[in-house]
Amino acid sequence: MLHRCSHSVFRTRPLSFALFSRRHETTAASVSVQPDKVLYRGPLTNTFRRLKIFSLSSLSLVTTMAPLMFVVESNLPMTARAFLASTALATSGVSTSLIGWAGRSYVTTLRIAKNPKTDRVQEIEATTYTLTLQPRITKIYDPAFTTRCSRPFAKWELLELVLLPSEMRSGSAAPTPGSEEIVAETFDAKGNVVGRWIVRWGEGGEGNCRGEGQIIRYFNVHEELLPPVTEDTSTS
Known part of the structure; x- marks a missing residue:
């Protein structure tokens, strides 16, 4: 059975706005919360x-x-x-x-969920629509698996390759080589899972991600309209 991702990673090309915290605890994903704060609404939705x-x-x-x-x-x-x-x-x-x-890939609504213990962003929920105007809700269980992209009509994408920080590549916090975790899931209007983004951990804390089903991997947002969110600015 696959589990939701519980390893926070550092991006090689981090998003440069204040939505995501610069540091993540390894225990963050163990706290179950639901995205309940509407952070952003796409101005070109209509x-x-x-x-x-x-x-x-x-x-x-x-x-x-x-x-x-x-x-x-x-x-x-x-x-x-x-x-x-x-x-x-x-x-x-x-x-x-x-x-x-x-x-x-156009995001009409963006919601976030914070870890109640640390007040840091723990989960992102992005709503998009298909050509036939059917909603697709994508939940990203660890924001560190997102990065900027250069594809037309998209600003963010789910990473294909990740690497855990050096301090997490050994000990109890390190993932077992060969194990898999769910990074993100896309749901339809009825709450049925239609796609998943899964990371498979290898040696040395390296993870290779792949998509299954109709996963929404690319997201088009107006970054200039995102409101500032308090983040941890302490040094790593």
């Missing part, structure tokens, strides 16, 4: 929603109208009609796919 509705409506209209091109009387040869119909379908399909791809 824009993406309208784009998706318009794109799906256009695709449905083109799909419905395409057969009529072969029925209506016209001087165009059958090959020309087929070309026009296929071009319209391809154009609408590509634009719909692009909008779905770009909008899949």
Whole structure:
């Protein structure tokens, strides 16, 4: 059985705003809390929603109208009609796919949960929507598994490779080589798990992550709109 991640790690490319604390306790994830504070709401939520509705409506209209091109009387040869119909379908399909791809990572709501003992951010909950406007709620059980990314229409991503700090690579705090833990999970509107991001620990505190199912790995947020959150600024 897989367990939620209980090892806090340091990022090689840390997020540079005050949402996440610079240090994490190894016992942080052992305290069960629920994200209950809305930290951020995406300002382009309605824009993406309208784009998706318009794109799906256009695709449905083109799909419905395409057969009529072969029925209506016209001087165009059958090959020309087929070309026009296929071009319209391809154009609408590509634009719909692009909008779905770009909008899949857009975060409409961001919630955080803090460790009641340390007041540090322990868990992140990001809500996104699919092309068909179905909500996807992704819970990241350790913020240290996130980093900046350069992919278009995304600011953060879940790490593929992590390395524990030197002081955690030995002793009771070190993970067992070959063991696996759940870093993040994506849920549908009914609370069913549709995807997971899992870390598999190797020798020397190195962890390789992989996705299973329909995990949301990329997140598009307006970092400039994130409010400051108190963090621990003491030295490591």
